[in-house]
Amino acid sequence: MKFTHPIISIDELQSILQDPHLILLDCSINKVNQKLDENNIQLIPNSYFLDIEHRFSDQKSELPHTLIDEIKFTKEAQFLGINTDSIIICYDRWGIYSSPRAWWMFKAMGHPNVYVLNGGLVAWKNAKLPTTKTYLPIENIGDFQAKLDEQWLANVNDVLDAIDQSSIKIIDARSTKRFNAEVDEPRPGLRKGHIKNAANLPFEMVLNDTSFKSEQELTELFKEFHTKKELIFSCGSGITASILALANHQINPKQTIKVYDGSWAEWGKDEELPIE
Structure with a gap:
């Protein structure tokens, strides 16, 4: 099963719940000045937890949320039972916040069959579907092999080169x-x-509260950029930049998009990098 767009609906998720290749990932992280309620956790049944803050971010980096290398990504993905042929559905408990970051990470590491549930847990609960308080236990190690696809990733030099192009x-x-x-x-x-x-383009602009806006609305928001050969998305630390990257990929999948992994945490710290 492959969906035609990276953002999928509750109905589309329900259509593959019995598929043995499905890997459902809760990719939630705390927001700035706003924390999840871990004492009253609610999850979509049969979910695993993808730990963006710790296991899927480079703990040796001075920058927050830096993408881990291929070797560590392979190990962590395999630990979640992810295989080369897995269908990965990412969601988060906020609705839409950090799940697009997980989508982008798997794209950057060469896994094509990855999607984001529009509205996440909020949409699931609004549809009156059952929830659980526990994650699915890991039973098998997967065979996924990460291979960095650099067309999804921008570093500081890429951004410097892009400024006047x-x-x-x-x-x-x-x-x-x-x-x-x-x-x-x-x-x-x-x-x-x-x-x-x-x-x-503040990331909230592509959302209707906890879900992505319609494709028609997204097309209007991105219309001035559609003629560009490439878009590089930045934010504070690479999380909300991924929301814009996913929104644009939903409506313009042939356009090259990159997330600047260092984002303002890196650019804003270096006095030699040009700002306005």
């Missing part, structure tokens, strides 16, 4: 006030402002 656009998912240097950054030690020549 008319065929590439850098899009910042942070709030307009952060983009325009009107407020301090939530992480200490970072400059205010944005990457030179970047555009601003």
Whole structure:
């Protein structure tokens, strides 16, 4: 089973719940200044937990949420029982927040059959479907082998090269006030402002509260960028940039999209990098 778009509905998920290749991943992380209620956890049944904050982020990096290398990614994915032929459905308990980051990570590591549940647990509960309080125990080690596909990933040098290229656009998912240097950054030690020549599209703009907006609405939001050869998405630490990357890929799958993994946590710290 392969879905035609990366964002899938509750009905589409229900259509494959009995598929032995299905891997359902809760990819939830805490938001800035807002934490999940771990004492009253609710999950879609038969979920595994993909730990973005710890197991799937480089703990040796000075930057938050840095993508781990191929060897460690292979090990962690296999530990979740993920195989080369797995159908991976990512969701989070907020609705849409960190699940697109997991989608992007698997894309970047060469797994094509990965999707995000639109609305996540919120949509599941709104459909009056059953929940559970426990994750599925790991029974088998998978055979997935990560292979980095660099067309999904941008580093600081890629962004520097892109600044003055008319065929590439850098899009910042942070709030307009952060983009325009009107407020301090939530992480200490970072400059205010944005990457030179970047555009601003706050990630909330592609959402209707806890779900993605319609494809027609997304097309309108991204229309000024559709002629670009490549889009590079940035944010604070690579989480909400992935929301924009997924939204754009839903409506324009042939356009090259990259997530700047270091994002403002890296750019805002280096005094030599150009900002506005």
